[in-house]
Amino acid sequence: MRDQPAARVYAVVGPTATGKSDLAELIAARLGGEIVSADSMQVYRGMDVGTAKVPADERHVPYHCLDMVEPGEPYSAARYQRDAREAIDGILARNGVAVVCGGTGLYVRAALDEMDFPSGEQEANQVRERYQRLAEEVGAEGLHDELRRRDPESAQLIHPHNVRRVIRALELLDEGRTTYARQHEGLWVFRPRYDARYVGLTMDREALYQRINRRVDLMVNGGLADEIRRLVEAGFAQALTAPQAIGYKELVGPVMLGQGPGDPDFDAGVEQIKTASRRYAKRQLTWFSKDSRITWFSRDPNDRDSLARIADQVC
Secondary structure, three states: OOOOOOOOOEEEEOOOOHHHHHHHHHHHHHHHHHEEEEOOOEEEEOHHHHOOOOHHHHHOEEEEOOEOOOOOOOHHHHHHHHHHHHHHHHHHHHEEEEEEEEHHHHHHHHHHHOOOOOOOOOOOOOHHHHHHHHHHHHHHHHHHHHHHHHHHHHHHHOOOOOOHHHHHHHHHHHOOOHHHHHHHHHOOOOOOOOOEEOOOOOHHHHHHHHHHHHHHHHHHOOHHHHHHHHHHHOOOOOHHOOOOOOOOOHHHHHHOOOOOOHHHHHHOOOOOOHHHHHHHHHHHHHHHOOOOOOEEEEEEOOOOHHHHHHHHHHH
């Protein structure tokens, strides 16, 4: 990529635990750039250890789209689109380079491509509240069964544990609007908003899974239980048990019971985090593999200089 003209916008993407943040910092530092996070969980304040957020004192370039809202506050891809574009446009106006970095594929697309999001996704309404109560009664699987009965095509696109999207799909049915499946059928038609250069970071699958496991252990040793306890005491327990809150929902129960490393339920929760994180990495790879604009680089986790060499090729 080095023989190409310098870009003003970069995207560093790929599965969790590959080292995207480190690579993005290298690229941003070399090009006088700033990082725009594209991680759907790092927007929440206080959720730092469990989301692998780069600590403030370890950031060597400016960061945007971190710590935007309190846990539990609604934050959608549509809202992220507005925030990310404001950050990108500001960086470009300062003659800087914007480096969008993250593993939430929809957020990357929302920031860099022309994507329209339905209005009304965050406003409270009686239909949504009814389905939220139903989810509490029958569970995530039961709610997904209801969607599959009424709209099997949309149900195929939504993970059974993604309650928020299942509820949204049911809302669309009740409102008589275009179904969730129809709204998303054009998802892979790219309409770029920026002339961005896409960099994908990956590694050998087995090495990646080992790295994920080690990172979870580091999170536990780095104070994850204390972070969860503080968030629970601050009143955010419900937000931490949301289906997408990998790294938190598995340990809220044990932490609230006063458990920690060495206790059976806590240790079982740690293993669940590892399993969920590996599955998430597979879903990320599937998502990003559909984007032909990405130039992929394979990182050698045993080579300390491999990221620097990748940065050399990108810059």
